[in-house]
Amino acid sequence: MEKNPKPTEAVASVGKKLYSEKGCLVCHQLNTKLVGPSVKDIAAAYSGNKAGLTAYLKGEGKPIVDLSQASVMQPQIAITKALPADELDAIVDYILSIK
Template sequence: MKLKYLLFGVALIGLTSFSDDNLDIKYTTTSKITNTVFQASEGEKLIAKSDCIGCHKLDKKLIGPSYLEIAKKYPQTDKNVAYLTGKIIKGGSGVWGAIPMSAHASLKKDDAKSMATYILSLKK
């Protein structure tokens, strides 16, 4: 019986050692039609790791507006990227309704800028 457990353990360790865990794969998708690889932007990765998803979704209003609504409202200009970067860091209210967006003061300005740039890039 001990031999069975030993062989099972060795087989399990052997199989798991061949896994190819790469953190970037979480953010990579492949289109089956064109066999094209789409790499997520830095802003998209930062949003996925943050608390943004508690209030915002890509295409549906949750507590705050969807990212597509934001992209539709603000053209992708340096001025709008700077404005949204400030809003992400400082928070605010009144633009999209009475519910305020909480501040993210601990977020680096470059990270907030990447997030804003990604959101504005969603405009179709």
């Protein structure tokens, strides 16, 4: 089994919807840094490291993107780590599908 399988289009599509519904895009736009880094910057930093991004969003890992703004994300970690595993997985797949 592949360690970091590529996200399927279907799962990434569900993830994109959840990304919007859960409010992630308020701080993280596709191409533009707002409060937090852009989705493209996050995807590039975590490319091939789905486990690392998942761990961070579960509150179990350290940030590797835009460290100067990491403290702003901390209150949101309570939200992401409370997500059902399938929803978090879909959001991570969506982020990592961005090129």
